[in-house]
Amino acid sequence: MEKFIKLKSTAVPLPVENIDTDQIIPARFLKVTNKIGFGNNLFRDWRYDDKDQPITSFVLNNTSFSGTILVAGDNFGCGSSREHAAWALTDYGFKVIVSSYFADIFKGNALNNGLLPIQVSPEFLKNILNRIKENPLIQLIIDLEAQTISVEKIELIESFEIDAYKKLCMINGYDDIDFLISNKEKIETFEANRNKEEAIVS
Amino acid sequence: MEKKTLFDKVWDSHVVSEVPNGPQVLYIDKHLIHEVTSPQAFAELEERNIPVFRPNQIVATADHNVPTINQHLPIEDELSKNQLEQLTKNCAKNNIELYDLGHEYQGIVHVIAPELGITLPGMTMVCGDSHTSTHGAFGTIAFGIGTSQVAQVFASQCLLLNKPKSLRVNVEGKLGKGVTPKDVILYIISKIGTNSGTGYFCEYAGNVFQEMSMEGRMTVCNMSIEMGARGGMIAPDEVTFDYVKGKKFAPKGAVLEEKIAYWKTLPTDEGAVFDKEYHFKAEDIAPMITYGTNPGMGIKISENIPNLEDVSFQKALDYMGFKKGQSLIDKPINYVFIGSCTNSRIEDFRVVADYIQGKQKAKNVIALIVPGSQQVAKQIKEEGLTTIFETAGFEIRQPGCSACLAMNDDKIPAGEYCVSTSNRNFEGRQGQGSKTLLSSPLVAAAIAVEGKIIDITKHLN
Numbered sequence: 034m035e036k037f038i039k040l041k042s043t044a045v046p047l048p049v050e051n052i053d054t055d056q057i058i059p060a061r062f063l064k065v066t067n068k069i070g071f072g073n074n075l076f077r078d079w080r081y082d083d084k085d086q087p088i089t090s091f092v093l094n095n096t097s098f099s100g101t102i103l104v105a106g107d108n109f110g111c112g113s114s115r116e117h118a119a120w121a122l123t124d125y126g127f128k129v130i131v132s133s134y135f136a137d138i139f140k141g142n143a144l145n146n147g148l149l150p151i152q153v154s155p156e157f158l159k160n161i162l163n164r165i166k167e168n169p170l171i172q173l174i175i176d177l178e179a180q181t182i183s184v185e186k187i188e189l190i191e192s193f194e195i196d197a198y199k200k201l202c203m204i205n206g207y208d209d210i211d212f213l214i215s216n217k218e219k220i221e222t223f224e225a226n227r228n229k230e231e232a233i234v235s
Numbered sequence: 236m237e238k239k240t241l242f243d244k245v246w247d248s249h250v251v252s253e254v255p256n257g258p259q260v261l262y263i264d265k266h267l268i269h270e271v272t273s274p275q276a277f278a279e280l281e282e283r284n285i286p287v288f289r290p291n292q293i294v295a296t297a298d299h300n301v302p303t304i305n306q307h308l309p310i311e312d313e314l315s316k317n318q319l320e321q322l323t324k325n326c327a328k329n330n331i332e333l334y335d336l337g338h339e340y341q342g343i344v345h346v347i348a349p350e351l352g353i354t355l356p357g358m359t360m361v362c363g364d365s366h367t368s369t370h371g372a373f374g375t376i377a378f379g380i381g382t383s384q385v386a387q388v389f390a391s392q393c394l395l396l397n398k399p400k401s402l403r404v405n406v407e408g409k410l411g412k413g414v415t416p417k418d419v420i421l422y423i424i425s426k427i428g429t430n431s432g433t434g435y436f437c438e439y440a441g442n443v444f445q446e447m448s449m450e451g452r453m454t455v456c457n458m459s460i461e462m463g464a465r466g467g468m469i470a471p472d473e474v475t476f477d478y479v480k481g482k483k484f485a486p487k488g489a490v491l492e493e494k495i496a497y498w499k500t501l502p503t504d505e506g507a508v509f510d511k512e513y514h515f516k517a518e519d520i521a522p523m524i525t526y527g528t529n530p531g532m533g534i535k536i537s538e539n540i541p542n543l544e545d546v547s548f549q550k551a552l553d554y555m556g557f558k559k560g561q562s563l564i565d566k567p568i569n570y571v572f573i574g575s576c577t578n579s580r581i582e583d584f585r586v587v588a589d590y591i592q593g594k595q596k597a598k599n600v601i602a603l604i605v606p607g608s609q610q611v612a613k614q615i616k617e618e619g620l621t622t623i624f625e626t627a628g629f630e631i632r633q634p635g636c637s638a639c640l641a642m643n644d645d646k647i648p649a650g651e652y653c654v655s656t657s658n659r660n661f662e663g664r665q666g667q668g669s670k671t672l673l674s675s676p677l678v679a680a681a682i683a684v685e686g687k688i689i690d691i692t693k694h695l696n
Contacts, residue, residue, distance in 0.1 A: 064314035066274035198257030
């Protein structure tokens with residue numbers, strides 16, 4: 034996993050609420066056995082019509098907006114557990130998703146792939162969406178160490194929460210597998226103790 | 236003594252260790268896998284040269300993109316075929332039990348594990364599928380995980396997790412005519428919304444759930460994820476024990492008795508405190524249908540679509556082709572899908588068969604019956620339901636996820652409405668441009684007969 038410490042980038046606004054992972058990557062694109070190329074089909078049915086022509090009104094087809102930060106509406110990533118949604122977003126080039134709420138499984142999937150989900154207050158979200166719309170070239174600054182998100186040259190800053198362990202993983206580019214395997218002895222002891230208590234072995 | 240919830244008891248007994256100021260290492264008893272969310276996890280392990288730690292605690296099945304006709308023939312879709320072959324190879328290489336196409340136990344992952352006695356009370360279970368919450372019906376902590384986590388469980392039989400907060404949904408009273416478990420959960424989600432459960436694990440309590448069959452409880456727990464909760468649970472009781480008894484892989488004899496004695500200690504202690512609680516009256520619930528593009532956008536069939544000023548709400552109505560304040564009664568429907576991990580168990584099909592016996596589906600309707608597993612398919616045959624379905628003009632298919640998420644050929648054409656017993660009405664969920672209305676199997680059956688949306692309560696004796 035790539036390390037994540039600080040990021041400064043323009044952002045893409047997508048102020049739609051309850052964006053489910055079926056929209057991020059439709060089920061028909063999940064038939065492969067690798068993690069590559071999902072970005073081509075990110076938001077497929079919002080991005081292309083049934084003749085595979087770009088839908089000009091969709092923000093990813095609007096060249097005014099670009100950058101590695103996606104600013105989305107409330108409750109982002111609900112629905113299916115498919116990690117392909119996180120792969121599609123990272124493959125497309127996003128490194129940060131900002132929303133006022135994230136679904137649990139998506140949030141975990143994002144963090145496991147070096148994609149930082151930043152939950153901000155609804156007011157802050159509205160504020161930055163307006164700023165981006167007014168000026169698509171405006172840059173957002175993410176400081177993971179300080180846990181802040183701010184807008185360049187403007188007094189607009191908010192702190193965000195992140196689990197201390199996950200923060201450490203993001204900053205150092207670690208993942209959970211290494212940690213879990215290093216715990217193997219404890220896991221085996223746990224299994225052995227449970228086997229003694231016959232009644233509670235599942 | 237500290238008062239504990241059902242969730243606390245099961246969770247706490249599975250904690251291996253704790254990261255200081257961080258997550259806990261949670262031991263997983265059973266790991267269910269299927270063809271779509273496992274290949275990248277197997278690849279990850281292979282790249283890092285890590286063996287599968289506890290292959291005996293993993294069960295695999297083929298469900299998401301299997302065809303539902305001619306399952307004995309080679310799969311035509313190259314990509315689907317490749318994914319299924321990959322699963323077969325990965326399972327063989329790692330000594331994992333696989334219920335592949337053609338196996339008598341094959342079926343939707345959340346249907347087969349309970350019916351085989353793989354799901355037991357007090358366990359922790361995971362699967363790379365958000366509807367793993369289904370197994371919570373047994374008083375099991377069961378939840379969906381991403382592919383990175385599938386790899387973690389392969390490698391260590393554990394996951395690093397922060398303990399979720401606790402939520403209890405109480406429903407007390409007597410359910411009305413034609414109100415089924417699916418209506419209960421659609422009603423709850425319509426009232427509390429699709430993100431009210433985020434960060435929580437939910438327990439369903441009250442006499443309504445106690446009086447429900449195991450299959451009804453599975454339908455309810457299945458949709459916990461649709462309110463944002465990682466999972467839902469119902470305390471194990473005699474109904475649970477009776478269901479488990481005699482199942483293929485369930486414990487038997489003295490071992491079972493010993494386990495039952497333990498399972499009886501699991502229900503939430505009186506006086507235990509939940510972080511959040513909701514109360515509903517059974518009498519307020521009626522047969523439900525959804526009108527929008529998330530499962531929270533549901534109404535009683537007899538009600539009108541609400542009048543809300545909201546951009547996302549309007550976007551959903553535009554997609555569905557509905558208007559604010561509109562009634563759905565008499566809306567023509569050409570497709571009905573009865574299946575999915577929410578409603579493809581034998582009881583669901585009994586309800587449908589009971590309603591349509593002696594009736595005919597409307598001419599305009601294509602009505603699909605897709606059993607959740609080979610065993611359910613067998614039951615349908617043995618109980619004589621096949622004749623009822625066929626006489627009424629319903630099409631019986633072979634087991635799989637089918638038109639719930641349309642990864643196989645069972646797609647609803649663009650622009651068409653489908654009344655579906657599945658769990659999601661997202662844009663394009665059942666095929667690009669398709670429009671899904673979620674309902675119970677009873678409501679779906681009635682709509683198939685009429686060819687349009689009706690108020691089921693007026694059609695029941």
